[in-house]
Amino acid sequence: MRHRSLRWTALALALSFVGFGVESQEREPVRIGIIYTNTGPLAQLGIDMRDGALLFWSQAGQRAGGRRVEILTESTGSNKPDEGLTKARKLVERDRAHILGGIIETPVAYALRPYVIEKKTPLMIMNAGADGLTQRQRSDYVFRCSFSNSQASHPLGEWAYKQGYRRLVLVASDFAAGHEHIGGVARTFVAAGGQVVQELYPPLGVPDFVPYLTQIRRDADAVAVAIFGSDAMRFVAQYAEVGLKGKIPLIGKGGLTDESFLDKLGDPALGIIVAYHWTAALDLPANRRVREAFESRHRRPMNAPAEQGYVGSQMIARALDAVRGDIENLDGFLAAMRKVEVDAPRGSVKLDAFHNPIQAVYLERTERRNGVLQNVPIATYPSVGQFWTWSPEEYMAMPSYVDLKGKWTR
Amino acid sequence: MNARVASGAVALAVLIGLPAVLSSYQLSLLTKMLIFGIFAMSLDLLLGYAGLPSLGHAAYFGVAAYTVGLLALRVANNFWIDFPAGLLMAAAVSALFGLFALRTRGSYFLMITLALGQVLWGIAFGWRSLTGGDDGLPSVPRPRLPLPWALTEGVPFYYFVLICFALATGLLALVVSSPFGQALIGIRESERRMEVLGYDVWRYKYVAFVLAGLFAGLAGNLFVYFNGFVSPSYLNIVFSASALLMVILGGAGTLVGPAIGAAVIVGLENLISAYMERWVLVLGVIYVLVTLFAPSGLVGLVRQRLGRSRA
Structure with missing residues (x-):
């Protein structure tokens, strides 16, 4: 009996050393906070967008640029900018998220804009389409992977x-x-x-x-x-x-x-x-692949918000690759975001000088x-x-x- | 009474000390709790003391918010103009709405306050050139005061809100314990009887209505500075309804109860949501449990327990 417990202790000790070893090599993860809508008339869009984003990261093995990526999700009611801002504060100040993403509704995006600028936290808008966000109100910290409302x-x-x-x-x-x-x-x-x-x-x-x-x-x-x-x-x-x-x-x-x-x-x-x-x-290879993965995982049709969540995550991942996961080098990351070009399900996408997609x-x-x-x-x-x-x-x-x-x- | 003053002093001391141990996010939650605490207490003056269930209390909160937001953005970011103007507009709108609303009683009062509130929401949503429509007014700056600390920082702003909260609580406590407040309770219990005793019931209710609007405006003022933006959702029925829930959860007619209710709701909203996606469901269950097992609210429950243990 004593022997066995000794053996277990040894094993636990050994494992903890292994764990310690890995941890000391591994940098702390890049944390990405996703804010989505999950109640009210826009709930389905929000959930689809979130699932699209989560699909990308699970396919990427929760890694980008050689660094682990941790996804934190927070939900709000439909069209509650004040709730969105509280969630953003939580993600940035409590969970220490490096990057924010998501956002179904434009008023929430407008409410978050001054905050992410103040906190120097890059924001990837995955839906909210107000023209102004990437035109007159363009910001170095705000990017959009979806569309501007009048674009199409x-x-x-x-x-x-x-x-x-x-x-x-x-x-x-x-x-x-x-x-x-x-x-x-x-x-x-x-x-x-x-x-x-x-x-x-x-x-x-x-x-x-x-x-x-x-x-x-x-x-x-x-x-x-x-x-x-x-x-x-x-x-x-x-x-x-x-x-x-x-x-x-x-x-x-x-x-x-x-x-x-x-x-x-x-x-x-x-x-x-x-x-x-x-x-x-x-009929594009990337689209077929992502759609099949989404539909076999969720047993429901994939739609555009899900694709947007996927593409936004794809862009973040490519930019992280470009800086080798060094999110602490904020200027480098922002520069990489501006230059990002991805082979998305919708086809090739890159960002214009105002951070809106060209597609x-x-x-x-x-x-x-x-x-x-x-x-x-x-x-x-x-x-x-x-x-x-x-x-x-x-x-x-x-x-x-x-x-x-x-x-x-x- | 002395016990109450003592417990108030202890609570204040704790609130003064808390920033030392809280993270910036927790401090922002606490700030939000205090602001909603003022809002809920102002509604308690109506619901808990005068017995007037208003479903449009967000109107005064929102009007003050829009006034401060518009003045700070379009005219001048001058605290000494913007802040009083917000309060004044809230009081003016409640003075106007009171004329209509106080002609009715019971469920009709509920409906007319709801309708008047929705009118304001409609204006905020539709009058885009003034209010920014559904996008609201973003980037409202925090005031600059002749103080060594900038209110843009979390801790000084918290103390600024705390001072407002303490003042509001003190003033409201004075109001409800004054003969005026006692008369309101009398009106809540039996309007007919108070009339017979020679009280001008309408005037009492009207003053309470305007006072409640004024304090709701104070909360609205603070909330704009806190969030840095105004949106039509501040005028929404959902906002009014959540204030009602705060009052009922904490205990109507107890003044501090609603402030505690506000803290509980703001806290739960943000705590549960970190751990589970369906946090709205949990809130719903809590509401049901409180109404079933603590019909006089959390404060009522505590007082009942204390009373029992003493007996």
């Missing part, structure tokens, strides 16, 4: 004009992001020579779209839409119910036919055309393939930046889309 809108407006559409109706949820998403479409459509004949702005989370749908002018050539999440599900179904489907083509911003609920939309979704930076149906925009048509609804890419605009064909100075001198709301019909 510009090609959509031009494309719509090329289809022969001349008279466009705009429908967008009545909040800043909605105005930016739809404003981008209107600007390039009008610049090409088209005319906006009507603008409708239903409130966010409106229970019934019929009062708005019945107002839509029947002499329009197309209806362009920027409506997302559970609102999008209702909108697409009711567009068909009131008999507009098949009469006036429905085009819009990706997310209207998000993969997470595309299957539930059914026939009413067929033929909708959206502009987006990604689709599950994208392909796909026009996608909802079709049924092998009995499953898919957003099938039908056209590609390669290397689209947030300023489209304008220079950054020209672009930022123009009035913002939020101020142009309600003025497109003039």
Whole structure:
């Protein structure tokens, strides 16, 4: 008996030495705090984004640049910037996170911006799309891997004009992001020579779209839409119910036919055309690989927020590789972030001088393939930046889309 | 009474000493607790003493926050103008809303305070050129005071909030123990009876309503400086409802109870969420347990226990 206990003690001692040895060689891990939304109407987006990020890090073996990476996740309610800021404080000051990431909603991103600048903590926004964050309010510490709201809108407006559409109706949820998403479409459509004949702005989370749908002018050539999440599900179904489907083509911003609920939309979704930076149906090796991994791990369809969580993590990892994991060399890391270029599921992505991604925009048509609804890419605009064909100075001198709301019909 | 003053002094001494042992994150949580403590106590004046369940208390908090935020960003970051202006606007709005709300009783009072609060939320959300819409007003600077310590640092700001908290607690304690406060309790118990006794019930309720708005404004002022931004969520029903929960959890009509309730809720929100994703569920269970087993709140429970052990 005594022998055995002696043996155990020896083993424990030996193991502790092994542990000690490893630890002394290994630097402390790089800690990345992910802030995501997990209650309220935007909860699903948040959870998808988080899972995309976690998928990347588990595939990377929780390592980058030869150093261990520790992921800390913190959740908030939908659109609670104050809660987001408290969580950021916790991650940075208590958990000593080196990098922050995530952020579904723009107000949270705006609330965090002064804080991460003060704390010199790099922030990788994986969703929140407000144009200003990577334009007039650009910061050395704030990066974005997702999109600016109007980025994919510009090609959509031009494309719509090329289809022969001349008279466009705009429908967008009545909040800043909605105005930016739809404003981008209107600007390039009008610049090409088209005319906006009507603008409708239903409130966010409106229970019934019929009062708005019945107002839509029947002499329009197309209806362009920027409506997302559970609102999008209702909108697409009711567009068909009131008999507009098949009469006036429905085009819009990706997310209207998000993969997470595309299957539930059914026939009413067929033929909708959206502009987006990604689709599950994208035939790229990286996309197939990541999608299969995500879907076998979570048993649910992968969608764009999940891809964004993945790509944001990918960018952080590449930048860490470039500085050999030396996150303490903050200037080196920030410089590496600016130069980062990744082979993402959506295709090749790099950041512009304002830290917003330059990437392909796909026009996608909802079709049924092998009995499953898919957003099938039908056209590609390669290397689209947030300023489209304008220079950054020209672009930022123009009035913002939020101020142009309600003025497109003039 | 002496025991209460003594326990208050002990609590204050602990609060003064705490920054020495807390990390910067814990200190920021404690600061938030104190701010919400003021907010919850101001609501307690209405709910616990006057018996007026307001579901729109965030209105005064938010109005003060927007006033301070707008003045600091667009006019001048001058504490001596911005801070009083925030308080004044909160009091003015509650004086206006009180005229409407106090015409009603019970569930109608609940509804009208809710509706008035939502009107303000709608304005903040919609009037983008003034309020920044749903993005709010970011980058509100902290005030510069003629002190050797900059309020941008965590510890001096904590003491600044603590002074406000101590003043608010002292003033509110004076109010509720004064004849005015006693009359409010009388009104809560039986309005008819107080009327018969010759009290101008409406006037008492109105003064309580404006006072509650004023102190909610104080919390709003501090919260803008604390967070450095204003957002329409400060005016939201969710904010009003969480204040109600703080009051009920801590114990309505006990003044310090709601401050403790605020500390418990802010603490739990941030402690549990570090360990589990579904922390909202845990909070929900705690609310249910408190309402079932401690209907007079945490402070009520403690007092009941103490009373029993003495007996």
